[in-house]
Amino acid sequence: MRRDFMSDADFCLSFPGLDRAEPDREGMPLLHILLASPRGFCAGVRRAIDAVRSALRVHGAPVYVRRPIVHNLAVVRALEAEGAVFVEELDEVPEGGVVILSAHGVAPAIAHEARRRRLVAYDAVCPLVAKVHREVERHHRSGRHVVLVGHAGHPEIVGTLGHLPEGAATLIRGAGDVAALPFAADAPLGLAVQTTYSVDEAAAVAAALAGRFSDVAQPSSADICYATTNRQEAVRAIALRADAVIVAGEHFSSNACRLAEVAAAAGCRHVQLVADPSGIDWELVPAGGTLGIGAAASTPESAVGAILAALGERHVIRLETVRSAVETTEFRRVAVG
Ligand code: SF4
Numbered sequence: 156m157r158r159d160f161m162s163d164a165d166f167c168l169s170f171p172g173l174d175r176a177e178p179d180r181e182g183m184p185l186l187h188i189l190l191a192s193p194r195g196f197c198a199g200v201r202r203a204i205d206a207v208r209s210a211l212r213v214h215g216a217p218v219y220v221r222r223p224i225v226h227n228l229a230v231v232r233a234l235e236a237e238g239a240v241f242v243e244e245l246d247e248v249p250e251g252g253v254v255i256l257s258a259h260g261v262a263p264a265i266a267h268e269a270r271r272r273r274l275v276a277y278d279a280v281c282p283l284v285a286k287v288h289r290e291v292e293r294h295h296r297s298g299r300h301v302v303l304v305g306h307a308g309h310p311e312i313v314g315t316l317g318h319l320p321e322g323a324a325t326l327i328r329g330a331g332d333v334a335a336l337p338f339a340a341d342a343p344l345g346l347a348v349q350t351t352y353s354v355d356e357a358a359a360v361a362a363a364l365a366g367r368f369s370d371v372a373q374p375s376s377a378d379i380c381y382a383t384t385n386r387q388e389a390v391r392a393i394a395l396r397a398d399a400v401i402v403a404g405e406h407f408s409s410n411a412c413r414l415a416e417v418a419a420a421a422g423c424r425h426v427q428l429v430a431d432p433s434g435i436d437w438e439l440v441p442a443g444g445t446l447g448i449g450a451a452a453s454t455p456e457s458a459v460g461a462i463l464a465a466l467g468e469r470h471v472i473r474l475e476t477v478r479s480a481v482e483t484t485e486f487r488r489v490a491v492g
Contacts, residue, residue: 197382199281281443294345305349351445393447411451
């Protein structure tokens with residue numbers, strides 16, 4: 156059975172009473188909710204999910220997906236219910252099978268392996284991740300050692316490093332690692348950043364590199380994607396006004412974890428990262444106060460709706476959307492068929 160993820164418009168239709176105090180609920184504590192906007196699915200996530208569904212329509216089930224298509228369990232489970240089969244590696248896909256490569260991107264060796272095994276492979280890499288792949292290749296071709304900022308083991312980082320020969324890049328986590336880089340002050344370096352990284356940390360790394368090295372090529376345009384930037388800004392805006400913040404997302408989503416960090420860095424002392432209402436720590440929900448809610452780029456709007464519905468069972472909700480940016484980005488669909 157197909158389970159759709161709610162759009163903004165669906166959400167408003169599903170929760171028509173949330174923006175006003177209902178008289179028959181007198182006695183319940185009031186909760187002022189600041190709903191961050193933008194939040195939830197970005198263009199890259201929508202495109203990757205669409206690729207799986209298109210492949211299911213065109214080829215029929217099963218359609219194999221290498222690794223979680225996006226870092227959200229509800230999305231994975233919903234696609235499984237429609238006929239997707241998630242695998243860790245391509246050798247789990249039978250010869251001739253249809254496979255989707257995830258939005259996080261893969262090393263060229265994975266695409267070669269798919270061809271060698273005669274798989275029908277569709278690459279759902281986000282175009283903004285692919286841009287970073289081209290950027291590190293360009294740094295390498297021009298003789299620069301790549302300084303890559305990101306989380307070791309994250310699939311995007313594994314894929315990006317896979318576009319370079321062994322030893323051509325050094326992975327660091329933050330500005331604190333710059334002092335230990337073993338290069339001469341005039342060594343030619345090229346900076347690249349994981350698309351879902353902290354905007355503030357990436358800026359700190361760029362400044363630290365510029366302070367220690369004289370020849371650092373910066374990204375041609377910001378590596379951190381528009382969706383990450385906008386969601387971090389949106390969460391910062393609500394965190395500055397809220398007594399507590401809930402970030403809707405998974406603990407294994409880089410995007411979601413960064414949002415929780417941003418809320419804490421903005422001075423909010425009660426920040427929770429929850430995938431659904433079962434994860435809410437009710438002690439941290441400020442009855443009579445103000446609660447901010449944001450959502451990671453991999454979080455379906457249905458998760459935000461479920462959290463709001465759970466809050467609405469215990470409080471009279473006054474809902475305020477705090478819009479810090481308007482997003483219009485759409486990517487060309489993955490050509491399936
Ligand atoms: S978070 Fe950014 S890089 Fe990742 S899929 Fe979305 S738009 Fe692409």
